[in-house]
Amino acid sequence: MTIAEDTVPKLPHGVRLKEDKVRSRWVLLAPERVLEPDDIAVEIIKRCDGSRPLSAIIDDLSETFEADRATVATDVKNILAFLSERRMIDL
Amino acid sequence: MNVHVKADAPVGMLAELTHRCPLQCPYCSNPLELDRKSAELDTETWKRVFTEAHDLGVLQVHLSGGEPTARDDILEIVRHCASLGLYSNLITSGVLLTEEKLKALIDAGLDHVQLSLQDVDPVNADQIAGFKGGHQKKIALGSMVVKAGVPLTVNAVIHRRNIETLPLMIALAEKMGAKRVEVAHAQYYGWALANRSALMPTLDQVKLAIKIVEEARERLKGQMVIDQVVPDYYAKYPKPCMGGWAARALNVTPSGKVLPCHAAESIPGLVFHSVKDMSLSDIWYNSQGFNAYRGDAWMEEPCVGCERVGTCKGGCRCQAMILAGNAASADPACHLSPFHNQMHGMAVEDSNRGRVEFRYRKIGG
Secondary structure, three states, X not given: OOOOOOOOOEOOOOOEEEEEOOOOEEEEEEOOEEEOOOHHHHHHHHOOEOOOXXXXXXXXXXXXXXXXXXXXXXXXXXXXXXXXXXXXXXO | OOOOOOXXXXXXXXXXXXXXXXXXXXXXXOOOOOOOHHHOOOHHHHHHHHHHHHHHOOOEEEEEOOOHHHOXXXXXXXXXXXXXXXXXXXXXXXXXXXXXXHHHHHHOXXXXXXXXXXXXXXXXXXXXXXXXXXXXXXXXXXXXXXXXXXXEEEEEEEOOOOHHXXXXXXXXXXXXXXXXXXXXXXXXXXHHHHOHHHHOOOHHHHHHHHHHHHHHHHHOOOOOEXXXXXXXXXXXXXXXHHXXXXXXXXXEOOOOEEEOOXXXXXXXXXXXXXXXXXXXXXXXXXOHHHHOOOOOOOOOOOOOOOOOHHHHOOOOHHHHHHHHOOOOOOOOOOOOOOOHHHHHHHHHHHHOOOOOOOOOOOOXX
């Protein structure tokens, strides 16, 4: 799927990113699912709060982690497509 | 058996808040002997149990029953779970919920609603549930949940009396705006086992149902997630029941007994404790009943050395007990079990009985 950079991604009601203190990791909780996002995915999902467009999320990540913007954009879009297919993000 | 395997912390907890239910579905997985209201845990004890579950590592709680909204304190329980950060899933028949009550639950922090449907035809649906007018209330509630922006799962329990309507059930869930459908073929424990002869579909019906789900999954990709619980009497391999015995989840009954699954008490010789007598953590890690079938040291032939055991975990202990007479046997759903052909034969025989009257679920048998 193609995702435009002016899309404002947001976790819908019933999907929550949570710090699992018992296991010292982050989990994404959704209907009948517990996902274990890796460190990169966690940083992406944390920024999907409905307050900023995808372009700003990519800019922020590439600046914060001093990474190539095009590479970051691909990673972010892959994660969003994965979540969208499972109805775990609103685009 | 007293083999201690280092257990991981549980991820999920099924809280059977009450066995009371206005519906009398004959496929109910509750035990035949249901807890009465007078035996139910009080509000404070349930709150303590949720706190203990959270501290133990539980992330998601499934508020179930019976009908969980039959409890007067459901709002307080949901609020308590939310305050702990527990993900709350309300597993409901929907017939006791008004719009006002639903809104209050959502405001209290409810994350997800799972609504059962018995059929698409109101007359058949109400007949299966043994509750007149229930179906229309369910449809109305489902729409309210979606309108409120809360994810809805439609749970369609499938058996011989409704399996032909599966495509319509999926279409109804789609129309209601459900994000997820669970096509749950009846699993034969508790009341469902007592009604097996009335519920078991034919092999051809099951094959068709699986095909329908696969096609719908493809068609509705990105719109609706469809999960399927397959009917294992016709299977070649067993289901990895509960992800393994006491491996990922636990179950608390209305009176406070802690079990690895719904049906665990059907296995003789196991000791299960109450939240009134022991901490959840102690029960999970140290009790005889929870440790009995952890790991693989308890396994017998043909599971010993089988390369598939990491996937199926030996199947279901309760089903091995019911059909092989020994909870440590391979689940007879496995084609390598000496009881497999017998199990398959039972299903074929039951499925060809035509219309058999239901034995409706009720407290006091």
